[in-house]
Structures are given as C-alpha cells and as structure tokens.
Amino acid sequence: MRAFVPALADRRLLPQGGTRLTPWLIGVLMFVAVLVGAAGLAIANAAATVASGAEQRWSIQLPAGGRSMGAVVAAAGQAQGVAAVSPVPDEQVRGLLQRWLGPEAASADLPVPGLIDVELRPGANGNDLQRRVAVVAPGARVQSFPEQLGPMLRGLRTLQGLTFALLVLLGAAIAAAVMLATRGAYDTHRSTVAVLHGIGATDQQLAALFQQRMARETLVGGSAGAIVALVLVLLMLATLDDGTIVAVGGSPLKPLDIILLGALPFATALLALLVARATIIAALRADP
C-alpha cells in the first residue's frame, strides 16, 4: 500500500498543469455515465416493481364481455389455491382503453372484454383455475401475470443490459482517456523520469507520481460532471407528478440509487489510478 502513497509523490516532482484537457473530457464522460446509470437504475427499479408480486397474480379475459362474468367469478372462487377474485369494473377497462382508442372507448357501443383479477396463495398453481374457467367460459383466456408481462419484462431487461453495456463502454472510454493522458504526461516528463530512475527510484515510486495526478484529475472532472448530471436527474424526478409515480410503483430512483450514482466519480478515480499505474509500469519496462 505504501507504493500508492509515497512521500515522493507529495514533492511535486512533476510540474503542475499539463494535462488540462483530461478533467474536461472525464467530466463530459462522467456526465453521460451518470445519466445512463440513472436510466439503467430507473429501468431496473421499474422491472422489479412490475415483476414483484406478479408470480401469484392471474387474469381472466372474457372476450364476450361481462355476460358470463358472474359464473366465471364463482368458478374461479372455488378453484384450488385461489386467495381472491376481483372483477375489474367496466369503467376501469374503458378508462385503460381510452389511452389508445381515445374518447370513443367510453362509448357503450364499443364492446370491451371482461377482466377478472385473481390472486393465488403462495405456492399454488393455476391449473385448477384454468380447468374450472374453461368449463363455464370456453373462450376465456386465463393467463398468469408473468406470462402476460414476459415481453415487457424482457424488453426492460434488454434495456437494462444496454445501459449496463453503455456504462462499461463509458468506463472503457474513461480508461482509454486516462491511459492516453498518462502516456502523454510520461512522454512530457520523460527526462525527469530518467533522472529519478537513474538515481534509484523504483517503478512503483515513479508510477505513483503519475497515478496520483491522474486520480486527482479524474476525481475533479468526474465530480463536476456527476454533480451536473445528478442535479439534472433530481430536477427530472421533481417534475414527475404523483400519478406517474403511482403508475410506476414509486419514485423511479431510490435514495440508494442516488448515492450509488454519486459514488461513480470515486470509483472512476480508483480506475484512473490503476490504469495510470499500469500504463507507467508498462512504459518503464522498456528501460533497463
């Protein structure tokens, strides 16, 4: 650990300044990374909300409308493992359809399917429910929520994977920027490095001169980018109305998510430290 915090590095053996562009570049990348991270976390939270409790929930769709509703509700209530049966009011179904069909959905002339929500007890399966409903309403569709939500969950998880991949790419871009900046700084200060090397400085001591600087610049630039991005995210969260928050099952980002995003610059500074260290040690290997 001592090699990471050497006395030499505190001695300003390398002139200050030089790689002024690096903090800006890191700042921009970090700004994007925090936004992408926030989107990824929001998607993950949404997927978790959708998936939570869906295991035990089923729905029954009656294409013919509410004519056989009573018989189906009664049959479902007698099925094995069923905890609760709740017919969805016709107004609520029309309200849902209004989002796609417009005000015409409210018209009584428009036939709408009958919907029944069923909740099973933990551990129960829907076999008996499906069998009983098929007897009283042969055309009814009995589906579990996970089955219904599968495509959406898969879509959310794909998006989540994409944001993760983007974060990895941004991390790689930051690492590449740090590596190039470190190589540039090494080339600029090669004569100083040669002197220090010649009088007995170890590779670790020399690497420490650069790694601390790169970590510092990454932390400064990264913090600035992250702060701007976080302010933007918080402003966006503040503009969400209560209805949206209820619809997505709570705030898209939890306090822990914000802390996680706020920690990104520190994680990136650590990454920069390790990349700079590896870069310098690799460059020094060319010397005897």
Next chain:
Amino acid sequence: MRENQRGEKGWAKVSGADAIAEFDSVGLRYGTGAEVLKDLDLRLLRGGFTYLTGASGAGKTSLLKLLYLAQRPTRGRIRLFGEELSHAPRAALPGFRRRIGVVFQDFRLVRHLSAFDNVALPLRIARRPESEIAVSVRELLEWVGLADRSAAHPPTLSGGEQQRVAIARAVVGHPELLVADEPTGNVDADMAKRLLHLFERLNELGTTVLVATHDLSLIAATKGAQLMRLDGGQLVDPTGLLRHPPPRTRAAG
C-alpha cells in the same frame, strides 16, 4: 575508514572480493548497430580512484552507463557490489542504483525543482527523514559554493553552477561508487580543484571513484589514481603504466 587501495597495490593482486565492479568479456551494442564496447575485462578496486580517458566516441559514456546500470550488456557479465547484475531482475536494480552516485555530462537536473530539491532527490527516493535531508543538502551546497543559490532553479543557474548542483546530488547520499562523466567540463580551474578535492575526500572516506575526463591536468593532480583508456570500444594500455585490464596471465598466477 576503509583502507585506500590506490598506489602501489597492483591490479593483478586484486581478488574478486576486493573489486566493487568486475566486467568479464563485456560487449555492448545499441539495437542492431556495431558493438560500441568489445570484450571489456576490468575490475574496479573497492576504494580506488580511477580515471577513464579516450577520444570522443571511444565508448566512455557507454561504459559508464553499464556501471551505473542504465544499460545492460549485450554479452558478457558484470558484477557490482559482489552481485551478478547482467541479468538481474529490474526490481532488484533500484537498490543498487542508490549505492551509486552519478554525475551526468549534461547534468540532468530537474528543471522545475530548486537546487536544494535537486540535491535532495537521492535522499528522498531513499526515504530519509526530512531533518536529515535538510542538514546534508545544506552542507553539500555550502561545500560546492551554492549555499546562497539553494532556492534557484536550474534555468537560472550558470553551466558551472548546474554542474556543481549535479555533483552535490551525486555525492549527497555518500555512494559506495561515484561515476562522473566530464565533471569539471563547465567549471573554472579553481572550482575544478575544489571538486577534485571533494572527490578525493569522498574517496578517502571509502567511496570508489571513476571519472571520465579529457582533462589531463585533473589526472595529473590526482596522485596514484588508476588510468583506463578506451579506444574503439576496447580498453588499451599503450604506455604500460595503465593497469586495465589486468593481464590475464598475471591475474591467473
């Protein structure tokens, strides 16, 4: 104090244990070029004072680079401080480099550091306490006549002043081996004499000194110093007074 082994003690009597540096059939080439050093066999006595002469391009600086571990030989073996270092792992070399003081021909001072901080470098690399560093550096800067210039940066120092800072840096850690490449090339005669006196004093305290120089007056002023001459990358002894490399027949006998 270690016995000074200069003077009448002949090289042929020197055993490996008394040698601080030994070259055995050493050759050096840069890249795919011709060999710049060929078949070097030499021993530097521990506590000895040796001058290295030769025309420009004869290989003096290359030989010094091998000695201060800035280069590895292309062939042959080099022992320093009793250790075979030709193929030693890189991680082992800094410890040996700290035992060697080097005065570079082009000074190689760190431009953005003060004279004081330049001289302090070897001690800071060796992680000596700052209190000790302050005392040692001030003493050395006073010795080379730069006490009042300790805060000055190299670009504001004259060539001679820079050379004195470089010498102070080389000797501040009391190295076991001091290697100097044209150390008096940029100083006046008086300062050259003082620097030579400093080298002799260090030598008396046990430091082995090797100075590459064209300055014949310097060589003449150092009584009993050994002399090596390089010509075309090989050590020669045209006068018979020079004792490197030790004759193999005598060494064997």
